[in-house]
Amino acid sequence: MKGLVIKSTGSWYDVKGDDGTIVKCRVRGKFKIKGIRVTNPVAVGDIVHFEVIRDGTGIIHKIEPRTNYLIRRSTRKTAYGHILAANIDQAVLIATVTFPRTSLGFIDRYLVAAESFRIPQLLVFNKSDMWNDDKEILAYVGELKEIYTNIGVDFMTMSAKTGDNLDLFRDKLKKKISLIAGHSGVGKSTILNKLSPHINQKVAEVSTFANKGTHTTTFAEMFELEKDTYVIDTPGIKELGLIDIYDEEISHFFPEMRAFLGKCKFNNCTHIHEPGCAVIEAVKNGEISITRYESYLSMVAGFDSHR
Ligand SMILES: Nc1nc2c(ncn2[C@@H]2O[C@H](COP(=O)(O)OP(=O)(O)O)[C@@H](O)[C@H]2O)c(=O)[nH]1
Numbered sequence: 414m415k416g417l418v419i420k421s422t423g424s425w426y427d428v429k430g431d432d433g434t435i436v437k438c439r440v441r442g443k444f445k446i447k448g449i450r451v452t453n454p455v456a457v458g459d460i461v462h463f464e465v466i467r468d469g470t471g472i473i474h475k476i477e478p479r480t481n482y483l484i485r486r487s488t489r490k491t492a493y494g495h496i497l498a499a500n501i502d503q504a505v506l507i508a509t510v511t512f513p514r515t516s517l518g519f520i521d522r523y524l525v526a527a528e529s530f531r532i533p534q535l536l537v538f539n540k541s542d543m544w545n546d547d548k549e550i551l552a553y554v555g556e557l558k559e560i561y562t563n564i565g566v567d568f569m570t571m572s573a574k575t576g577d578n579l580d581l582f583r584d585k586l587k588k589k590i591s592l593i594a595g596h597s598g599v600g601k602s603t604i605l606n607k608l609s610p611h612i613n614q615k616v617a618e619v620s621t622f623a624n625k626g627t628h629t630t631t632f633a634e635m636f637e638l639e640k641d642t643y644v645i646d647t648p649g650i651k652e653l654g655l656i657d658i659y660d661e662e663i664s665h666f667f668p669e670m671r672a673f674l675g676k677c678k679f680n681n682c683t684h685i686h687e688p689g690c691a692v693i694e695a696v697k698n699g700e701i702s703i704t705r706y707e708s709y710l711s712m713v714a715g716f717d718s719h720r
């Protein structure tokens with residue numbers, strides 16, 4: 414039998430067969446991608462082949478080749494990768510300015526991971542009700558909108574609480590499989606619950622004291638919002654250790670840098686300190702945003718302890 418993995422809970426996977434029935438499956442054998450060891454060999458979004466055994470559960474014995482996947486370094490076993498989801502059409506990042514704050518470094522890492530597979534990206538600032546009359550924050554969000562739309566990232570603000578821009582968000586999900594990622598506490602589950610009453614994900618009370626969400630969504634899970642429209646809710650990601658991307662490749666996953674890459678004086682330029690670097694020049698004259706460039710530096714080995 415063939416099916417779509419819609420949920421992963423540790424060693425068990427919910428697989429939806431062509432006829433719509435859901436079978437609890439385990440995995441037989443070892444699966445590796447590009448030689449990387451992973452904590453979850455099968456991910457939500459995978460198309461798998463499985464056989465049903467006597468007790469009614471299934472055994473997955475084959476994974477169809479993935480068109481793409483988002484992977485991060487495992488937080489528990491750092492030599493391992495953890496696949497967030499596979500075969501997605503759109504990588505959505507839910508961010509917040511406060512409660513909790515999403516750093517630009519985190520946002521850019523996520524965008525780079527998606528860009529490495531040319532997965533279209535949508536950046537959503539949620540909880541706009543908390544700052545829609547704060548001029549300073551509005552100006553800041555306006556700047557971010559300019560930076561990100563300029564590099565081809567779709568950008569929007571919304572409030573799951575008041576419903577502001579919820580319909581716009583719903584439109585952007587239509588006829589796609591979207592991965593919904595973000596720190597814990599940014600409102601992912603709240604948004605999905607608003608989009609569809611049958612989703613019913615647990616929502617955490619943000620502890621105002623720690624200004625941090627507690628983890629309520631433990632495993633990734635895919636939901637069908639309407640025909641051909643799927644969303645994948647993921648557990649909150651604390652940090653995004655990139656995996657299987659080489660330093661030399663990173664600049665290619667910054668779309669605004671691509672035009673300058675052939676123009677540096679040295680053809681092995683790292684764009685960190687070299688004279689005659691076209692990227693550094695572009696940062697100086699404002700063609701590349703300084704915050705994006707800082708994110709680039711933080712991702713290149715030697716500049717960051719997380720890699
Ligand atoms: N003010 C405000 N709070 C929100 C909004 N969306 C979610 N929250 C709150 O943020 C907290 C975390 O939400 P949750 O959906 O569990 O976040 P998740 O960890 O990303 O799934 C909850 O207390 C929600 O009520 C919003 O648009 N505005």
Ligand SMILES: [Mg+2]
Pocket residue numbers: 601602603614615616629630647649
């Ligand atoms: Mg959640």
Ligand SMILES: [Zn+2]
Pocket residue numbers: 677678682683684685687689690691692693
């Ligand atoms: Zn350079």
